[in-house]
Amino acid sequence: MTLWCGSARERLHSEGDSSVYEEEYKIVVLGSKDVGKTAICQVYVGGREDVKHIDRLGVQKNTKFRKAEFCTWDQVDGVSCCLRLSELHLPLQVNPQRAHDDPIIKSLTQRADGFLLIYSVMDMDSFWATTGYYDLIIELRGHAETPLVYIANKTDYDGGQVVTSTKGRDAAFDLGASFYETSVKCDPERIKFVFHDVIRQVRSVRNQAKLQEQSCTRMRGLICRLSLRSKRKRSQSRTRQKSSSSEQSKELSGDHSPENSTELSTDQLVFKS
Numbered sequence: 103m104t105l106w107c108g109s110a111r112e113r114l115h116s117e118g119d120s121s122v123y124e125e126e127y128k129i130v131v132l133g134s135k136d137v138g139k140t141a142i143c144q145v146y147v148g149g150r151e152d153v154k155h156i157d158r159l160g161v162q163k164n165t166k167f168r169k170a171e172f173c174t175w176d177q178v179d180g181v182s183c184c185l186r187l188s189e190l191h192l193p194l195q196v197n198p199q200r201a202h203d204d205p206i207i208k209s210l211t212q213r214a215d216g217f218l219l220i221y222s223v224m225d226m227d228s229f230w231a232t233t234g235y236y237d238l239i240i241e242l243r244g245h246a247e248t249p250l251v252y253i254a255n256k257t258d259y260d261g262g263q264v265v266t267s268t269k270g271r272d273a274a275f276d277l278g279a280s281f282y283e284t285s286v287k288c289d290p291e292r293i294k295f296v297f298h299d300v301i302r303q304v305r306s307v308r309n310q311a312k313l314q315e316q317s318c319t320r321m322r323g324l325i326c327r328l329s330l331r332s333k334r335k336r337s338q339s340r341t342r343q344k345s346s347s348s349e350q351s352k353e354l355s356g357d358h359s360p361e362n363s364t365e366l367s368t369d370q371l372v373f374k375s
């Protein structure tokens with residue numbers, strides 16, 4: 103696994119790494135201040151050895167939304183993937199109109215394949231804020247089928263948990279998300295599962311879209327074949343109608359030429375004899 107922060111595109115170009123992975127995922131890590139967004143990304147990207155350095159993170163954050171970006175490579179269920187992680191820090195109360203008008207929030211939310219929605223078990227406000235963030239995601243994307251993992255972070259604080267596990271689990275159930283309790287200090291291995299979960303969710307959405315596309319193509323082919331067949335039938339029946347009506351008109355106009363009437367040719371024979 104590679105630790106790297108910065109512009110993913112630059113690195114791919116400079117190291118020619120674009121051919122080493124089979125799939126690409128854009129994941130947005132969303133939450134309010136100090137819930138551990140950067141720490142979670144850092145642990146996943148850097149692995150266990152970075153946990154002890156978690157307090158002095160060398161990540162450059164965009165001042166407006168303190169947006170950090172990470173790029174890493176991983177193997178999930180035997181398939182190599184490139185993950186582009188974008189961290190988005192939102193205020194506790196999001197103003198939907200302002201978020202709508204903000205190009206960073208809008209583009210990150212609309213282009214993401216999946217989301218990690220994080221709160222801190224030590225901070226009730228960060229927990230309440232997640233509902234507003236979820237509404238914003240759904241509003242900006244225009245549909246509810248969004249791969250989403252709901253995370254209760256900082257569970258290593260014993261005794262003083264303000265947000266209980268039950269509360270978190272119920273909220274995750276309401277949002278239709280999977281739920282994980284994490285601690286970057288005590289259980290970095292679990293963080294790997296969290297990212298793998300969102301990747302699997304994205305894969306299943308992509309597979310469904312692929313299946314739908316295939317069945318649409320099959321349906322289009324079937325409609326095309328049916329319309330061709332009915333066209334052919336119509337033109338055949340038109341030709342048949344034409345030929346029978348021309349025969350009828352010949353009979354009515356008294357066309358008794360030898361090639362059209364066997365009766366006449368017999369008469370002619372009698373007359374000749």
Ligand SMILES: Nc1nc2c(ncn2[C@@H]2O[C@H](COP(=O)(O)OP(=O)(O)OP(=O)(O)O)[C@@H](O)[C@H]2O)c(=O)[nH]1
Nearest residue numbers: 135136137138139140141156168191256285286287
């Ligand atoms: N004990 C403990 N501390 C944590 C955990 N996760 C993060 N922290 C600490 O919480 C503080 C904030 O962590 P960050 O990762 O910077 O949080 P953030 O959500 O990225 O913060 P902003 O970007 O400022 O919104 C840091 O001091 C971390 O070391 C955790 O699971 N347990």
